[in-house]
Amino acid sequence: MxxxxxxxxxxxxxxxxxxxxxxxxxxxxxxxxxxxxxxxxxxxxxxxxxxxxxxxxxxxxxxxxxxxxxxxxxxxTKEEGYYPTARREWAIIADEVSKLGPDAHVIDIGCGAGNLLDYLRTCTKATLHGLDATPTSVEICRSKGHTAHLGLLSDLIADKANHGKFSAVIMTHLLEHVPKPIELVAEASVLLKKDGGKLFISTPHSPTLYEGSGYHGKNLPPHHLTRWRAPAYVELAKRFGMQVDIRSLVTGSTLGALADHFASALKLKVGRKKLPMEAVKHPVQLVRSLYAIATRDRANGKIIGDDILGIFSF
Incomplete structure (x- = not known):
């Protein structure tokens, strides 16, 4: 890039x-x-x-x-459901982390309340760490028994003992919040083992399907400062001389994605069974939604939904 x-x-x-x-x-x-x-x-x-x-x-x-x-x-972060108890990418990350062996050190940057660490603890034997800049989130994380650090990524890399220490560095739904995402990835790469280490990055994939009717507030500043697509992940990998495996996290079919976009654009609160009738009433919007889905980024032949995951490695 x-x-x-x-x-x-x-x-x-x-x-x-x-x-x-x-x-x-x-x-x-x-x-x-x-x-x-x-x-x-x-x-x-x-x-x-x-x-x-x-x-x-x-x-x-x-x-x-x-x-x-x-x-x-x-x-x-006090909004109910702000920290999800599950994300689509967690199972993929856990499967990859489990392949790294019991001696692996894994860190979740922007760990929030530690929900991903909770999940990894149940299905991997890796040594888990968390980092977050929000004191209340770190307190919750520590109350669950996790090793959680309060501060910034730059604080961790200031200690050279952390350089190349981690077999996996995880940043789920973090890059979109920071003003200098490339600098953050550069810092994360310092922590990563160069031999077999993996960097997991997920973000919203913009525009999200629920933005069919325009921009959504929380996908804009001061909450989200950047909006990511698959080409940005490819350029990010090139920037650091890495390979990237891009995964689509969409669930359901192409038809389902079309239905979600169409319903969102018209702000419809009806079941999918009633959408064909609505499509007859709103043919212009149907064409717009068809175009939006047809031109949407794909990964492994699948339409990328509201979230995208990149698995980066040297």
Whole structure:
């Protein structure tokens, strides 16, 4: 990925990138409030921003890339279901980690409440670690008996004993939250064993199927600063001289993905059995949804749904 077209260098819009959207502060708050009320004392977290797309990687990034503060995450992580008890990629990660052997050290960067660590503890014998910058999340993680570090990835790599220590480094739904994702991956690679080590990265795959009717608030700043697609994963691997195995995490069929997109675009709350009747009523939107699904990224012949997983290795 060309550094001049990456959000790590955001002083001016990069050559080879194009502006695709502009949001005012007063426009973004209502988008958040479609799913989560925004308290008055949290409104200063929001600001005007633009979305730019790198032509080469198709990575979409915000300018300015101002992440939510600690207060913001203390607030938003209190939403019921914010930390999922399961993700589609967890079984894939656990299967790969189990192949690394009982002596493997595994770290989950951005471990949150430790739900992925809970899962890995039940199906692998690896030594597990977690890292998170939110104090309450680390407290929950430690209360479960996990080894959890409070701080940033840069804090871990400051200790050279951690260099090349980990057989697996996991970053699930983390890159989209940080202003400099390439820098974060560079730091993560320092922790990774160069012989057989694996880096697992998952993010939302944008646009998500539930964004058929437009942008969704929590997939925008200050929560999500970047929007990822398969080409961005490929360019990320090239940047670090790695190979990447991209996995589709979609469940169901192509027809199901089409139905989800169509229903979301029209904000329909009806069962799938009633969708054919709605398609007759809304033929223009049906064509738009057909095009959106037909042009959507694929991995291993499958449409990529709302989430994407990359397994990176040297």
């Amino acid at each position: 060309k550094s001049t077209a990456h959000p790590d260098f955001q002083i001016v819009p990069a050559e080879g990138a194009r502006r695709i959207a502009h949001f005012k502060r007063d426009e973004i708050i209502p988008l958040y409030e479609e799913s989560l009320p925004v308290p008055q004392d949290m409104r200063n977290e929001f600001c005007d921003f633009e979305l730019w797309e790198c032509e080469q990687s198709k990575l979409i990034y915000a300018m300015p890339a101002i992440p939510g503060s600690g207060r913001f995450y203390e607030w938003i």
